[in-house]
């Protein structure tokens with residue numbers, strides 16, 4: 001059974017409790033290589049490829065201090081804002097593989113190459129999974145060796161977008177050199193697992209779930225439908241959800257303003273990207289002063305998702 005920081009999570013005494021980690025990020029960020037570091041073996045194919053190496057979500061696991069750490073590797077599922085059928089299918093596959101819900105979402109990005117696509121990957125994955133998934137997110141930087149003499153802390157504090165992203169993720173981040181081997185590699189895994197432990201503590205040891213995950217679980221219980229068919233069916237639900245959200249904007253604005261004017265900010269987290277420009281006060285609401293914010297969420301201006 002687990003020892004040290006892992007023994008007291010209220011997760012029961014069952015051997016090999018599952019910890020489901022899902023790796024997401026843009027093409028070439030190092031998701032597969034990170035998965036291999038965590039697993040301690042070359043389980044996923046990791047190679048530089050202009051169009052992306054990983055085509056299908058895949059899952060592998062290892063035992064770690066009495067836990068079964070289950071890692072789901074994904075392709076870039078958010079390569080176009082239009083949400084292609086391929087992306088919806090991969091999202092569905094990812095949900096089915098990690099049902100009934102993920103414990104930790106690992107957002108993988110490269111040191112020195114944090115770009116709009118990384119922000120987009122984060123926003124899109126939270127859009128599909130639900131905004132509260134940010135509470136389960138850890139940002140993991142690959143190519144740690146490229147930092148040279150610069151500390152990771154210094155690196156992240158020098159970029160405003162990164163700072164915003166990390167605030168949204170509760171300040172949970174770490175860096176891997178996926179070229180590392182042996183003790184150095186295991187020390188990195190240990191560092192990540194300390195953050196995983198934090199996520200568990202902050203979420204009362206429960207996994208993250210959502211309506212789509214519930215649908216995935218219901219589908220998994222159907223013995224009359226094969227896995228491919230389950231993926232196809234859930235992909236339709238994913239597509240509908242994404243389409244539904246496009247029409248949710250006005251309703252979102254309305255709800256958001258109502259929350260703001262009533263002083264209740266608890267619902268604001270549900271509508272990331274909606275921002276009130278200067279001049280819109282609680283005593284003087286104005287639709288004209290409300291706009292969609294193209295970058296990360298508004299809540300880092302007001303409160304973190306605590």
Ligand SMILES: Nc1nc2c(ncn2[C@@H]2O[C@H](COP(=O)(O)OP(=O)(O)OP(=O)(O)O)[C@@H](O)[C@H]2O)c(=O)[nH]1
Nearest residue numbers: 027028029030031032033047048052053054143178
């Ligand atoms: N030097 C160095 N190279 C890395 C590191 N992590 C990943 N790479 C390299 O970056 C390239 C892309 O890595 P992948 O793991 O395939 O990236 P991915 O995000 O899974 O890519 P797709 O599956 O194509 O979306 C590979 O050539 C890796 O060897 C790292 O920490 N250091």
